[in-house]
Amino acid sequence: MSVSPELQRERDHLARARAELARMREQTLSLDAHGGDRVSSEFLAATLHRRAASLADDPTSTLFFGRIDRDASADPTTDGNGMERWYIGRRHVADEQGDPVVIDWRAEVSTAFYRASRTAPMGVTLRRRFGIDRGRLTAYEDEHLTDRAEHEVRSQILASEIERPREGPMRDIVATIQPEQDEIVRADVGTTVCVQGAPGTGKTAVGLHRAAWLLYAFRERLARTGVLVIGPNRAFLDHIGAVLPALGEVEVRHATIEDLVASVPVRGADPVDTAVLKGDPRMAELLRRAVWSHVGSPQDALVVPRGARKWRVPAYEVEEILGELRTRGVRYEAARQMLPQRLAHAVLLRMEAAGDSPDDRVQDAVARSTAVKLYAAQVWPALDPKAVLFELLADAAVLSRHAEDLLDRDELELLVWPNPPRAKGSARWSVHDCVLLDELADHLSRTGSLGHVVLDEAQDLSPMQLRAVGRRCSTGSATVLGDIAQGTTPWATDSWESSLTHLGKPGGHVEVLDRGFRVPASVIDYAAQLLPSMAPGLGAPKSVRENPGRLDITRVAAGELLDRLAETVAAMSAEAGSVGVIVPDADLDEASKALSRNGIEHGVLGFDHGDVDHQVDLVPATVAKGLEFDRVVVLEPTAIAAAEPDPRTGLRRLYVILTRAVSALTVLHAQDLPDELAA
Structure with missing residues (x-):
């Protein structure tokens, strides 16, 4: 098949770029790592x-x-x-003279590729997009931005790239970033951005590309302080895990909120009402009171023997020292470490008043003396988060004393263990207790801050969980991603302003993405019928895809449901692209057996693991959030909704599940559909 001269010239440039990249790599491999010492040499070698x-x-x-x-x-x-002329790619490639052959998509000059338009061309006369197939250039498509007479034409290459079938983990979107997405990606490192994004608007990809851009633009700063991506479960993190390495960023840590606060083994579970209460922001004040209540009120004077004399600091003066430390705004443990020096200083003042001339060495010796250490430990004891929380949850009287004017009687009963264990070592801590322990640990000693945190599916976090995340970026910034309509926890937020306040970023800027590039119109319109019942007032997302996608809704006799499921999945897997099979959690095992009986190889995703290297993935309904598949089969929507604790949460869970498809959605059901979808 003949190739046009222009396309051949572009292929020649690609060949040149590959040769220059190979030269750059060989040059790097040829370098010897010789530092000033062994540690420096190892660091240089790793670099x-x-x-x-x-x-x-x-x-x-x-x-x-x-x-x-x-x-x-x-x-x-x-x-x-x-x-x-600038070629835009995933990494910078230069020739032997240092002149650019390919420009990194994150470079400032690349901004025009994403944002230039006929009304604001940014100096661009032509924008060219390339069709790509297995590493080869197959076509190109030009936009002449200075030709005002030319009518606006949708890019077919762009549409094909968005709709291109995929298998395995999520991939980057550097070739398809839209202008409104690019503005969020390139927001300054000091800015906290909250993205309210409807399904298919690319909010997760925007957050990951923002992390990559920040590491490029502020490399030295963020290399010291670090970047963290937080997702809802391990399957989600495995799904997105390949994006940043594909963009050249391999040192970004990924974690779930449970990973973040893990300090004890989780062996217990809380009822829903108790879990909601443990996530309430009032718990922060309750825990603060519990910690600082351990600072005692001195009853006796401090007496410090030194040589032939004894120096005495009266109790009222010690009380003043304790009060001053309480109001310094430092953590409990930092103030506890200061106390011996404060007491020693009071002793030195008495020595000076008696005519002595003590210096700093004398003060240090007094601070380390047995008398001062024992006295300080008595009035300001060392604390352990587990011991503090154990005392609160195991003793109703202690809890009631600290919760005065915060909690009512019914709430106190929800918190107190009905059959408390005898010791904290045998406590059956829950995931929500881990969040409280993390809060307590921060009251004792300040949590270290990262340079930037990307928090996805943030609408599902409780105020106390948001505080735990906020501690990790207290001196940095955050990218907060979510969709209020997709909130599926009992404590899901109804206000981003409230969430940002709990995160410690009340000045965060809220951006709205409502143009759906990933979910086709037929699918998003079907799912949007749920919005008036579950999220009144929230606007419906708008699909901008020309291809409306495919929607099939099929009622099946109950006894034939699993056979029809296997038949449908087999037909879908005959085509290229990923297939997601989303089922009620209770039906996961039976669905897996049905697929296996019919010879359909598949992975099974879970909260604690991802198995994203299969064409077909079986997904429990509670794990589906944040995932995308080319084609999706949803089994028994009514059962999925009914498994949630209340009707609104059930509809929200269903909304999440119905919007996971990029090309086609098939709904199989034996039960009647929810009224909102019956039409």
Whole structure:
């Protein structure tokens, strides 16, 4: 098949870029790591290894996916004139003279590729997108942004890339980032951004690409302080885990909220009402009171023997020292460490008044003396978070004393263990207790802060969980991602302003993404019928895809449901692309057996694991949030909704599940559908 001269020229440039990348990698591998000492040499060797790994070529992809031609003379920030040509890709590639062959998508000049338009061309005269198939350039498509007479045409290459079937983990979207997404991605490192994103708007991808951009633009700062991505479960983290490494960022940690606060083995579970209460923001004040109540009121004077004399600090003066430490705004443990020096200083003042001339060494010796250490430990004891929480939950009198004017009698009964264990070592801590223990630990000693945290599915976090996340970015910033309509926990938020306040970022900026690029119109319109009942006032998302996708709703006799499921999945898996089979949690085992009986190889996803390397994945309904598949089969929607504790949460869970499909959704049911979907 003949190739046009222009496409051949672009292929030649790709070949040149690959050769230059190989040269850059070989040059890096040839370098010897010789530092000033062994530690420096090992650090340099590790840096060179990471650099070489980032320069590895992927033959299944291309080094660039777009090109812009710019009129340099129209850019007031440059002294250039004439035309510039920039190829935009996932990494920077330069020739032997250091001139760019491919520009990193995160570079400032690449911004115009994503944002330029005919009304605001940003100096761009032509934007070219490339069709790609297994690492080869197959086509190109041009937009002439200075030709005002040319009518707006949807990019078919862009649409094909968005709809391209996939298997395995989520992939990056650097070739398809939209202008409104790019503005969020490139928000300053000091800005906390909250993205309210309807299904299919790419909010998760935006958050991950923002992390990649921040690490590029503020490399030195964030390399020191770190970046963390927090997701709802392990299956979700495995699903997104390949995105940042594909963009050259391999040192970003991923965690669930449970990972974040894990300090004890979880062996217990809380009733829903108790779990909701343990996530209430009033618990923070209750725990603060419990910690600081351990600071005693001195009854006796401090007496410090030194040589032939005894120095006495009266109890009222010690009380003043304790009061001053309480109001310094430091953590309990930091103040406890200060106390011996404060007491020693009071002793030194008495020594000076008696005519002595003690120095700092004397004060340190007094602070380390047995008398001062024992006295300080008596009035300001060391604390352990587990012991503090155990005392609260095991002793109704202690809890009632600290919860005065915070909780009512019914709430106190919810918190107190009905059959408390004899010792904290035998306590059956719950996941919600871990959040409280994390709060207590922060009251004792300040939690270290990262440079940036990406928090996905944030609408499902309780105020106390949000506080735990906020502690990890108290001196940094955050990207908060979620959709209020997809809140499926009993404590799900109804207000991003409230969530940002609990996170410690009340000044965070809320951005709304409502253009659906991933979910087709037929699917999103079907699921949106649930919105008036579950999230009144929240606008319905708008699909901007030309391809409306496919929607099939089929009623099946109860005894034939699993056979029809296997038949439907077998037909779907005959085509390229991923297949997600979402079933009620209670039906997971039976559905898996039905697929296996019919010879359908599949993975099974769970809260604590992901198995995303199969074409077909079986997904329990409670794990589906945040995942995407080319084609989705949903089994028994009414049973999925009924499994939730209240009707509204059930409809929200159903809304999440019905919006996981990129191309086609099939609904199989034996029970009547919910009224909202009956039409």
